Amino acid sequence: MTEMSVAPEVFRQAVAALKSSRPRREIELSEVGPPRRLAPWAHALAAEATGPAGEFATARLVLLHDPEGQESWNGVLRLVVYLRVELDPELATDPLLPAVGWSWLTDALEDTGAAYTALGGTVTLTSSARFGDIAGPARSHDLELRGSWTATDAELASHGAAFHELMASAAGLPPEGVSMLGPRSADAGGLG
Numbered sequence: 001m002t003e004m005s006v007a008p009e010v011f012r013q014a015v016a017a018l019k020s021s022r023p024r025r026e027i028e029l030s031e032v033g034p035p036r037r038l039a040p041w042a043h044a045l046a047a048e049a050t051g052p053a054g055e056f057a058t059a060r061l062v063l064l065h066d067p068e069g070q071e072s073w074n075g076v077l078r079l080v081v082y083l084r085v086e087l088d089p090e091l092a093t094d095p096l097l098p099a100v101g102w103s104w105l106t107d108a109l110e111d112t113g114a115a116y117t118a119l120g121g122t123v124t125l126t127s128s129a130r131f132g133d134i135a136g137p138a139r140s141h142d143l144e145l146r147g148s149w150t151a152t153d154a155e156l157a158s159h160g161a162a163f164h165e166l167m168a169s170a171a172g173l174p175p176e177g178v179s180m181l182g183p184r185s186a187d188a189g190g191l192g
Contacts (some may be wrong), residue, residue, distance in 0.1 A: 011065040013154040014043055018063055021160025023047065024176055027167050032060065039064035039078070047163070049174030059083040059170070061163045063156070066099035068100040074118040075150035080159045081105065081161055083145040085170040087125075098123040101143050101170075107166035109149070121147030143170075 007015075023029045027049045034042035043063045050056050064078040083104075091097060101123040109116060124144045151159055167173075 006068055007041055008022065008065065009192065010067075010076065011043075011156045013065075014063060014065065014151070014156050015043045017059075017154060017156040018043070018045070018160045020027075021164065023164040024052070024168065024173070026171070026173055027164055029164075034062055038062075038080075039066040039070075041065035047165050047167050048172035049173065052174070053088075053172055054127045055085060055088075055170070055172045057083065057085040057167055057170040059163070059167055061160075072118065073150045075152065077151040077154065078148060079116075079151060079156075080148040081121075081145070081163065081166065082169055083143075083164070083166060085143050087141040088145055089139065089141055092127060097125060097143065101145050102147075103171040104166050105116060105145060105147050105162075108162040110160075110162040111165060112158040114162045115152040115155075116149040116159070117152060119149040121145065145170075 027047055029045055032046040034044035034046045036042070041064070043062045046151070047059045048057070051160050060082045062080040064080065066073070068075055069076045070078070087097075094100075102121070105121070106119070108114075109119070122145070124146075126142045126144065128140045128142075130139075144176075
């Protein structure tokens with residue numbers, strides 16, 4: 001059930017706080033239909049971003065509310081994220097990549113000051129080969145991150161900001177206010 005007019009006040013506050021966090025301009029954010037069977041109340045966002053080197057990341061952030069709580073949640077507001085990013089073939093074989101992918105989420109939560117408990121998840125690396133008349137590159141490599149955590153209160157603006165930071169990290173976006181430098185040409189001045 002997602003009808004906001006009859007939703008519990010804590011859920012309405014949580015949705016409003018989550019929506020108050022605005023993504024940076026490189027991230028396209030939209031509301032999407034939430035899963036219906038995970039909790040009595042749910043709200044979902046989808047995001048897409050393309051980084052400067054062509055890295056394409058997609059993600060969903062789902063807010064779940066169960067007024068009764070659920071034993072594994074340790075609370076009544078649970079956030080679930082699913083992220084997928086295309087990888088450069090050279091990165092796909094790095095044995096440290098799963099830990100780096102997980103750090104995108106943990107660092108984002110820490111950097112934004114999001115208050116949470118019961119954090120858990122997985123990072124999966126996949127490699128696909130295409131055959132026959134299927135469009136796309138012959139091989140592709142992806143990182144998939146699935147994570148969930150319980151917010152300690154309904155003030156979710158920092159959790160929304162963490163979701164945006166996660167997207168920026170996955171897409172390889174530089175910190176806000178920092179421009180990527182391209183190669184210098186000999187005609188651009190300087191030493192020649």
